[in-house]
Amino acid sequence: MPESRLLEPAAAADLFDLPRPANECRIVVAMSGGVDSSVVAALAAKSGAEVIGITLQLYDYGAATGRKGACCAGDDIADARAVADRLGIAHYVYDHESAFREDVVEAFADEYLAGRTPVPCIRCNMGPKFTDLFAMARELGADCLATGHYVRRVMGPAGSELHRAVDPARDQSYFLYATTQDQLAYLRFPLGGLPKAEVRELAEAAGLRNAAKPDSQDICFVPDGDYAKIVKKMRPEGAAPGEIVHAATGEVLGKHQGVIHYTVGQRRGLDIGGQPEPLYVVGIDAEAARVLVGPKRMLAVSSATIIETNRIGPVPDAGLTAKVRSMAKPVPVTLEGSFGDGVSTTIRFAQPEFGVAPGQAAVIYVGERVIGGGWIDETERLTA
Known part of the structure; x- marks a missing residue:
């Protein structure tokens, strides 16, 4: 495959908006082991800057071993290391499992236990991924920290702005709303203006072994997608049985096996029949272990x-x-x-x-x- 124009040094350097000539700069790249961050590392290397890849090991190494499409564990760390070797850049793995468990996984379990609907990917970006990576990148004297997120950093009248990605199917701006102005000034998102298909082409052109690797699915620390099982293991009290109650009439319609199995808006899994119209979860009273249901209008x-x-x-x-x-x-x-x-x-x-x-x-x-x-x-x- 012919080399993409973006793998030409000048074009690659333009994607990072560097403050000085590329050969005088240092770029730290957050490498998860996926194709997106690997392509960012390849582009950074092509720019002529010194590049350092950092991977945070965020959760149990053994639990995710062999699971393709995860993030920051098992084979994914091996993939990041192989890409760094291919590109000839330095690569470091930092064990952040304890911080990740406390800041993200424990909070995830507590939110479900309280009858709320958590978004752990945002918590991760607010904590281990950005806060800790920023500190590391600055300690290493980097001019910027680059990630594989599909968002755009645009210079506006008041400074750096965060914009949605060009490819709406890949846009990740929802997960980065907590980025601060200071962080945004230091961050670079080289993939925000590219469709995913072109990113994979760049990976193939660069000879990266994970060019065809599947995208991450679900939440990284829930390998089989069974969120309730993770929460039950950490917070057994969340599996306490209780009543399913009609929110408008107060009528008890059935029983459940723990509020951790339900979220607002859910329709499936209620196991209550004989109702004149479809019912949805409209609220959760976690303290009373009650799941409140009602028609869609509620x-x-x-x-x-x-x-x-x-x-x-x-x-x-x-x-x-x-x-x-x-x-x-x-x-x-x-x-x-x-x-x-x-x-x-x-x-x-x-x-x-x-x-x-x-x-x-x-x-x-x-x-x-x-x-x-x-x-x-x-x-x-x-x-x-």
């Missing part, structure tokens, strides 16, 4: 309160949209009160929004730009 909310808010750049007076799930389409919203610096803010939806659950993140956009977001703490139901 999922509609008019507003949500978000906490631990982060703001990136100026916030305009109009034209705001929000996503409450990573794959959701942005919908028009207005903000009530201050936004950012950790203060709580109310998001009011222009139209009823469905499936908004405490524990999820709400990410705010203006056009293609991410202006920040926060964790959904509570919602205001539209109808009883």
Whole structure:
């Protein structure tokens, strides 16, 4: 396969927006072992800069051994090391399993136990992946930290801005809303303007052994996709049986085997029949071990309160949209009160929004730009 133009030194260097000539710079690349971060490392190496790859071992090495498409464990670390060897760059693996367990996995279990819907990938980016990698990159004297995320860093009138990826099917901006302004100034996202197909072509052209490696699926520390099993192992009390109750009438409709098996918006797995209309989980009373169900109209909310808010750049007076799930389409919203610096803010939806659950993140956009977001703490139901 002919070499891509992006693997030419000048074109590769342009992707990193370096402050000096590339041969005078040092780039640290976060390498998970996947094809995306491997291509970033290949592009960084082609730029002419000194490149150092860092892999964080985040969870049990043995549990993920042999599982392709995971992240930061087992064969994935071996893949990262092989890519670094192929490119002739330095590569270091740091054991961050304890920090990852405390900051991400334990929090994941606690959120489910509380009847909330966690998003551990955001917690990981807020903690081990960015905070710790930033410290390492700066200690190594790097000019920037590059990752394989599909987002764009764009220079605007007030400084660095975070924008959605060109390829909407790959956009990961939802997971990076907590990036601070200082972090964004130091970060580089070389893949944000590329479709995934071209990234794989770059991997093949660079001779990377993981060019055809499957994309990551589900949550990295849940190898078989069974979230409840992980939570039950860590928090056995979450498997306590309880009642399934109609949220409008108070009627007990059935029994469940633990609130950890349910999330707001869920329809399958309720095992209650004979109802005049389909029922969904509309709320979870974790303290009473009760799962509240109701018709779809009871999922509609008019507003949500978000906490631990982060703001990136100026916030305009109009034209705001929000996503409450990573794959959701942005919908028009207005903000009530201050936004950012950790203060709580109310998001009011222009139209009823469905499936908004405490524990999820709400990410705010203006056009293609991410202006920040926060964790959904509570919602205001539209109808009883």
